[in-house]
Amino acid sequence: MSALHLSDTIAAVATAPGPGAISIVRLSGPDSLRIADRLVAPPGSSPSSHPTHSFFKANIADPLNPNLILDQAIILIFRAPHSYTGDDVVEFQIHGGPIQSRRLLHALLACGARPADPGEFTQRAFLNGKLDLVQAEGVADLIQAHSERASIMALDQINGSISHYIKDIYDNIMTASSYVENSIDFSEEDFPREIFEKSESLINQALGVLNDLLASWTQGRVIREGVLVVITGPPNVGKSTLLNTLLGFDRAIVTDIPGTTRDIIEEGLILDGFQIRLADTAGIRDTDCKIEKIGISQARLLLEKADVIIKMMDASQISLEDELALKSAINSEETLVFANKTDLASAPNLALLSIYSQQIIRGSLINGVGIDELKKAILALIKSKISAIHSFAISERHYSILNNAKNEILLALDKLPQKNTVDLVLISSHLRSALELIGTINGNVYSEQLLENIFSRFCVGK
Template structure:
């Protein structure tokens, strides 16, 4: 990516919309605006920063659109460079014309993430904050968005920066010991360094322990809907989603391949999975469906197990339930409109909801118990400081390894040079998180995931 040229992109989503925004950033941004934008009074480049002006965009004598122009001069802009934004009419055509006009006036089409990359290079945000921009855009639930926003505000960056600075001071201490012959080193020095390293390892471990929560919050919890054929699993999926997503039929064995849909409860994204009914069958396609259901059952976070309440419980149900973790499972006794058989005593201490999904009865009770279950697998309190990115997780793990090796060297007094080497490694790792020591490869891997215009 180059940064001394001027880039342009449509910053809003494609499709019919009232307004679209064309963003231009770089040293020539105001020149591009001067060429395209015709307004009363001074030209864009003669106007102060943070002003808005109405005018017409004209490309080679042809009117492209009426638009508002926003002027944000360096360094007070998203990228830290001169930025102009055209607010024009949305839709499939006008924004494309506007972009083409900006390109003809001297800008270059931006690559994905290039605006945020420039913001990073110009010190407007660190790498952790830049990543959160992408997380925010792709958030699938309110809580995930709030977490990304906290990260953008620097919450997580501050923790990493603190860690980095702590590590820098330990590294300096260790390097200083290298200048001493072993027998002249004051005896308190190495134990103090070891204690510092220990506390950093602890901090990293704490961050890592919260990763699971952050990760679940972003990717969503997997909730498998299971049970014997024909009990109403697909009906439940449809009722929760409020749409006819899965085929429902009175024939047992209707669902074969599993069906996955996103469903948000209490701000947490859930990946609801409707599965093939569990039974022995001669049909090879259904057998494959049942095998896939069992696969899903092994890796789910939460379970909804349906029973036909009007029928006496089947031995298979008891066998299936014995495989599921009681604390993470909701038992749904469906078809109560057809009558109620008594619940076996073995199931009385399971979380249970009675429903008649066909008549839309009891669905809210399912969502409220799901909320309780979610709380049992995600620690809501720890979320604001959760490490959510997989990249951070892997780097922190490596840094912890390096530090542990370093600690062994310090404690065993094997060799301070080796200890210093491990600490430097850890320092480099943590630096790669915030961008203090990120390589070009890391940077392009991060920013290429962005959409164009961000």
């Protein structure tokens, strides 16, 4: 990406391709008004004669053949710095459809604009100080949001919910770090010992906010990517039947042959507004079958990533293994136990299950029994993971950077109470490293590579 060249004027279609009522083509950069002037056919007034935040109707013509009218347009003028990007921006609202927008885009390119890269308008907004990197990431999250909850969270992020905390952490560590650095040159006798207490208090404040942000990560992942719910258990207990029942259509093959499912079968599902990734897996057992073995090891790997595990058993054949699995499941925060096939279960087995009635959901999928109870339990588990404490939620990128920054801060904090002037250089270097890391979250510190990674996930025109 020729990312950092703010002197170019960039153009792109901002609306989704395909038929629609209106298409919007955007132009941003120092030559926007001059380029737009070349397209407006007389007797329309030229865009450069209009003040910022004004709009007017005009015919736009092919710059190489001014007699050829391309479309009628509403033209909007935003002069720097009062635009989304901070550049001079001209937006053309024209008739919808892919042909009209493509013709206008080609005309703009012929007049000297360059095609915009993905996310380049938002990247310019960042480079021009209109928003920080966390807010820019919120824009991408908003466009990609699959649920109402995800879009609310993204909008909060654009409005600065996370940026505010990152700035807090950054400012406190910066002040602590300057206290430490300013005292490095003092002699042992004149040394202002109170800087240790002052710095410690600032660093602890920063650490508290940082821990709060870290704690919001699970919630964010669950809302943005969906909750991973994995169905597991021995072969033939009805795992694939459960997947099909929850989805409402036959996605997985169901037979009475143990070992039917081998590959992981994952499907999306919305349950009470929560996006769920529901996965059916191979039944877990000792087997000599090469294919089944691969399926079982894939299932085990997926279980490690699961947010919710539905452990299924066959109520008509409760093995010692089932009982052991049950005991470990009871202690696990993410596991629900579903005893299926109660229609086939003997009286002693039903009696045994009733001992665990608080921990086990009993059902008979073939008769539609137990499904509502299971859905309720899944939702309760998801809600317990999404506490109301956090109105914001950091992303995976923020999480890993904050964790590294936390390590640096803890190393600095570890040296402080010793009130040893020898350690000042070391403390200062840990604090500097933390600052550099935190700076890459909001973009106080950035490289072209970092911007490329972030903005490449945007669409063209945003």
